[in-house]
Amino acid sequence: MNIYVLVKRTFDTEEKLVISNGKIQEDGAEFIINPYDEYAIEEAITVRDAHGGEVTVITIGGEEAEKQLRTALAMGADKAVLINTEDDLDEMDQYTTAYILAEYLRDKNPDLILAGNVAIDGGSGQVGPRVADLLGINYVTTITNLQIEGTNVKIVRDIEGDAEELETSLPLLVTAQQGLNEPRYPSLPGIMKAKKKPLEEIEIDDLDIDEEDVEPKTETLEIYMPPKKAAGRILEGDLATQVSELVGLLRNEAKVI
Amino acid sequence: MSKKVLVLAETREGALRNVSFEAIAAAKQISGGGEVVAVLLGDSVSEFGAELVNCGADRVITVEHPHLKSYTSDGYGQAFMAVIEQENPEGIVFGHTAVGKDLSPKIASKLQAGLISDVTTIEGEGEDAVFVRPIYSGKAFEKKTIKEGITFVTVRPNNIAPLPREERSGEVSSLVVDITNLRTIISNVVRKSAEGVDLSEAKVIVAGGRGVKSADGFAPLQELANLLGGAVGASRGACDADYVDYSLQIGQTGKVVTPDLYIAAGISGAIQHLAGMSNSKVIVAINKDPEANIFKVADYGIVGDLFEVVPMLTEEFRKVM
Ligand SMILES: Cc1cc2nc3c(=O)[nH]c(=O)nc-3n(C[C@H](O)[C@H](O)[C@H](O)COP(=O)(O)OP(=O)(O)OC[C@H]3O[C@@H](n4cnc5c(N)ncnc54)[C@H](O)[C@@H]3O)c2cc1C
Ligand SMILES: Cc1cc2nc3c(=O)[nH]c(=O)nc-3n(C[C@H](O)[C@H](O)[C@H](O)COP(=O)(O)OP(=O)(O)OC[C@H]3O[C@@H](n4cnc5c(N)ncnc54)[C@H](O)[C@@H]3O)c2cc1C
Numbered sequence: 001m002n003i004y005v006l007v008k009r010t011f012d013t014e015e016k017l018v019i020s021n022g023k024i025q026e027d028g029a030e031f032i033i034n035p036y037d038e039y040a041i042e043e044a045i046t047v048r049d050a051h052g053g054e055v056t057v058i059t060i061g062g063e064e065a066e067k068q069l070r071t072a073l074a075m076g077a078d079k080a081v082l083i084n085t086e087d088d089l090d091e092m093d094q095y096t097t098a099y100i101l102a103e104y105l106r107d108k109n110p111d112l113i114l115a116g117n118v119a120i121d122g123g124s125g126q127v128g129p130r131v132a133d134l135l136g137i138n139y140v141t142t143i144t145n146l147q148i149e150g151t152n153v154k155i156v157r158d159i160e161g162d163a164e165e166l167e168t169s170l171p172l173l174v175t176a177q178q179g180l181n182e183p184r185y186p187s188l189p190g191i192m193k194a195k196k197k198p199l200e201e202i203e204i205d206d207l208d209i210d211e212e213d214v215e216p217k218t219e220t221l222e223i224y225m226p227p228k229k230a231a232g233r234i235l236e237g238d239l240a241t242q243v244s245e246l247v248g249l250l251r252n253e254a255k256v257i
Numbered sequence: 258m259s260k261k262v263l264v265l266a267e268t269r270e271g272a273l274r275n276v277s278f279e280a281i282a283a284a285k286q287i288s289g290g291g292e293v294v295a296v297l298l299g300d301s302v303s304e305f306g307a308e309l310v311n312c313g314a315d316r317v318i319t320v321e322h323p324h325l326k327s328y329t330s331d332g333y334g335q336a337f338m339a340v341i342e343q344e345n346p347e348g349i350v351f352g353h354t355a356v357g358k359d360l361s362p363k364i365a366s367k368l369q370a371g372l373i374s375d376v377t378t379i380e381g382e383g384e385d386a387v388f389v390r391p392i393y394s395g396k397a398f399e400k401k402t403i404k405e406g407i408t409f410v411t412v413r414p415n416n417i418a419p420l421p422r423e424e425r426s427g428e429v430s431s432l433v434v435d436i437t438n439l440r441t442i443i444s445n446v447v448r449k450s451a452e453g454v455d456l457s458e459a460k461v462i463v464a465g466g467r468g469v470k471s472a473d474g475f476a477p478l479q480e481l482a483n484l485l486g487g488a489v490g491a492s493r494g495a496c497d498a499d500y501v502d503y504s505l506q507i508g509q510t511g512k513v514v515t516p517d518l519y520i521a522a523g524i525s526g527a528i529q530h531l532a533g534m535s536n537s538k539v540i541v542a543i544n545k546d547p548e549a550n551i552f553k554v555a556d557y558g559i560v561g562d563l564f565e566v567v568p569m570l571t572e573e574f575r576k577v578m
Contacts, residue, residue, distance in 0.1 A: 013394035014528050024397070094362070095371055120509065120532075121393050124374040129330070129362035138440040139330065141359045159355040160457070160512065161504025163447040168440055178493075178510040179503070215404075217371025221387065222400040232540075232555040234547070242559050243569045246541065247577060249557055254539045256461075256518040257485065257574070 001053030001148075002108065005044045006101060006115040006127065007072055009065040010034040013120050019225055033068045036116030038075075038183040039176035043146060044114050045076040046181065051148060053111070054078045060100055062086040066199065073194035074186030080199040088204050093216035094122075098130030100214060103207045105135060110171060117142045117175040125175075132173035140168060142177040258384055259291030260408065262348035263340065266295045266309055266317075267356055273305050275458045276352035276412070278419035281313040283376070283412045284350045285420060289383020294318060294344060298336045300326040306429030313420035317429040318344070324436040327443040328356050332436050334363050339434040341368070346407065353411040353513075354457075361411050372409045373401050377416040377515075377536060394509060394532035414457040415515040416536070449504035454488040456505070461487025461518045464507055464534070467494035468523020468544065468563060475501055477564070478522060481571045484578070490514065490534075492524045508533035520570075522563040526551030543567065 011017070012030040019025065033041070044055045056079040057072040059065045069080035083100055085092065105113065113135075115128035125141070132139035144163070145156035151170040156163050158177045186194070204214070233249075235242040250257045262284040266277040277295070284293045295314035297305055299321060306317040320336040337360070341349075349364070351357035353375045365372035378389040380400075388401050388410055403409070456462065463482040465475055475489060482489045490512070491505040507514055509532040519537035524530060526542070526549055534540070535554050542555035543566050552558045559566050 011393060013396060013532075017393055017396045019397060024393070093371060095365070095369075098362075098366065118509070123390075123392055123394070124362075124372070125358050126362040126365070126372055126374060129359065130366040133363045133366035139363075140441065142355070158503075159446070161450045161502070161506070163449060164443060165445040165447070167442045167444055217369075217404055217406060218373055219402050219404045220399050221402060223392070223397055224399075225397055229554070229556070232542070232552060232558050234552065234558040234560060239559075239561055239565060239569065242561075243566065243573050246557055246559065246570065247573045250518065250539065250541070251577065254518075254556065256539045257578070 001048065001051045001111045003044045003048055003053055003055045004105060004108070004110045004113045005037070005040050005055060005057045005072070005077065006113065006131065007037045007041065007057045007059045007068060008034040008116065008119045009059060009061050009068040010119055010121045019223060022223055024223065031064070031068070033071060034116050034119045036118060036176050036178070039178065039180045040114035040116055041072050041075055041077060042181045042183040043176060044112070047112065047146070047148060056081060058083065058101065058104060060085055060097055069199055070194050071186060073197045073199070074190040075184055076190065079197065082199065082201045084201055084203055088211060089214065091216050092214070093218045094124050094126040094130060095217045096214040098127050098134060100204060100207065100209060101127070101131050102134035103209055105131070112170060113173040115173065115175045117177050128173055128175040137171045137173055138168055139173040139175070140166065141175045143174045144177050144179045146174065146180070259289045260287060260347035260383065261292045261294065261344065262288045262350060263344060263346040264293060264295045264314065265337065265351045265357065265360070266297050266305065267352060267354060268299065268302065268305060269455065273308055274352065274354070274455070275419065276354060276414040277309070278312045279414065279417045280350045280352050280412055281309065282420045283379055283410070283417050284348065285313055286379050286382045287348045287350065287386050287408055291347070292316065294346070296320070296337065296340050298325050298333055303429060303431065310425050310427035310429070311422050314427060316427050319429065319431045320434050321431060322434065322436045324439060329439050329441045329443065330359055330363055331439045331441060333360050335436050336434050337364055338367060340432060343432060348408040351411045353413045357411045361409070365409055368407060368409070370406045370409050371403050372411070373403065374411045376410045376412045379417065391536070394528050395535045413513060413515065449502045456488050456490055456507070456512045457514055459488040459514065459516050461485040462490045462507070462514055462516045463487060463520045463522065464490035464492065464524060465495050465500070465522050466492035466524030467498055469495055469500055472500045474564070477567045477571065481520070481567055481574070484571055484574055485518070487516070487518070492530050494524070521551050521555070522567055524551055525549050526554065
């Protein structure tokens with residue numbers, strides 16, 4: 001089976017976020033594989049181990065994204081592709097990202113493409129379904145279970161807490177929801193092997209894409225921190241006093257009850 | 258220039274979802290005095306047309322087909338694209354719901370359009386509309402505009418105020434669309450969410466975490482929620498420990514909520530949890546650990562044992578309500 005995983009290098013949002021000059025400060029920040037993409041990688045490896053074939057992880061980004069690709073290879077992916085846009089594109093949006101990924105995948109005849117349901121930094125959840133639409137294949141989002149038999153696919157997906165069971169077929173793009181699996185940690189031998197696995201680096205030129213083709217359709221005017229909330233009030237005194245004070249505050253100050 | 262804006266209206270358990278009224282208000286603002294057209298898709302939905310008009314839609318278009326009974330991206334995609342072809346809108350608004358999240362990128366892709374997802378505030382109107390959305394798990398915000406083409410956004414439930422309801426008249430028409438070649442067949446939906454209050458639309462949420470310690474431990478939280486006319490929610494910690502079902506999970510993976518009042522009991526305040534509730538208007542934290550992260554986003558905090566505090570809170574509310 002010909003399996004592709006879309007992987008995004010993301011800022012670790014568990015870490016402190018600093019904005020200066022209207023930009024997220026990246027120096028010294030922690031970067032990780034988008035957590036939902038880890039579920040996608042794990043599932044891809046499981047499917048390959050059960051059905052044979054090859055797992056290729058792809059990312060669009062700069063040179064530094066090699067680190068996340070190596071981690072995916074260490075988990076067990078077979079090949080990695082970095083589409084390096086550093087020299088060509090200053091501005092991108094989900095339209096751009098999906099366009100480039102679809103152009104790369106167009107002649108690869110993927111049976112199964114896996115993505116995360118959402119990136120924890122950009123947070124739009126658009127890229128997976130957009131790529132599927134551009135390739136003309138079906139997609140299913142926020143999946144929590146995947147069973148493949150031949151070209152038949154049985155899926156359970158999370159829809160706002162309810163579990164929807166459905167049937168579809170390959171070729172297919174799915175996006176991973178938490179609960180799909182427990183991603184493995186790269187093992188030491190895995191890490192050693194990953195160093196020798198193929199990691200191809202290409203640019204949009206290699207895909208016959210012109211800058212004009214992928215001009216973003218949206219514009220970001222400003223990035224900012226939410227206005228600092230006044231420090232919360234930790235109530236004091238004996239518990240009964242605190243509780244009656246809280247009820248008073250919610251009714252008279254916050255006026256929410 | 259005023260715009261014609263389409264809104265995808267959604268129903269749940271036989272009623273229109275509040276987020277659809279909020280989407281109409283958003284569409285009105287984007288239209289800058291133009292026309293708001295609500296679109297209803299399903300097997301039998303025309304009964305909801307009049308209510309959408311009373312909530313601000315100028316017109317309603319229904320597409321009814323047996324294949325639209327359950328949502329599939331193919332079925333809804335074909336139906337909505339047919340409406341777009343007929344109407345040539347300059348704007349589209351969806352709710353940022355399971356359906357909206359799944360369908361909007363497909364429609365945007367077909368239109369080769371930009372899409373601004375999960376909008377919480379719209380500043381300005383018509384051509385000048387600017388869209389605010391949370392990024393980095395809610396730690397920051399960005400302001401975005403559409404550079405060219407159709408203005409397409411999804412709006413986060415419970416953030417944009419609906420328009421006041423009033424008796425109005427507006428055309429409700431139906432469009433016949435041939436829905437073919439569905440690649441997905443829904444075999445079953447296991448309902449796990451509680452009947453009634455939709456968490457993403459609740460005005461009051463009492464949420465419990467691993468600190469609640471058992472399924473029974475949620476009983477006092479439920480009692481408080483009932484008294485306040487709200488709903489019970491939970492952290493991943495509580496769901497993983499099997500105290501409550503995953504359908505109650507709030508956060509990045511679960512539901513994103515913006516109630517007027519969010520009471521977090523025995524929840525530590527991990528970023529993935531905050532991503533789902535930090536926009537709440539007022540946050541109360543009850544936790545026995547004074548260092549817990551949840552106090553950083555709380556407006557009011559009580560450091561103490563939730564098994565003591567929650568029942569006392571219920572008693573106190575009962576006295577004054
Ligand atoms: C050089 C550069 C400039 C940028 N400029 C802007 C800008 O001006 N304005 C702006 O809003 N954004 C900008 N971005 C951000 C970028 O457009 C988005 O992060 C990207 O489109 C993904 O959108 P998202 O984060 O919403 O991902 P989502 O749609 O939430 O991601 C869902 C899934 O899609 C896949 N995916 C997402 N991104 C990638 C990727 N890069 N490679 C492989 N798979 C991926 C992953 O599986 C992910 O889990 C820029 C990015 C770069 C690298
Ligand atoms: C990709 C990914 C996605 C995730 N998505 C989500 C998500 O959507 N939602 C989510 O919630 N989490 C999510 N998580 C998990 C998240 O990181 C935390 O693990 C989780 O939120 C912790 O739950 P908790 O606060 O209930 O438990 P804990 O962190 O264990 O906190 C329990 C708290 O209860 C307090 N406590 C204990 N006993 C009492 C008592 N008697 N009285 C008062 N306080 C008491 C403790 O002091 C502690 O602060 C995600 C994680 C990942 C990696």
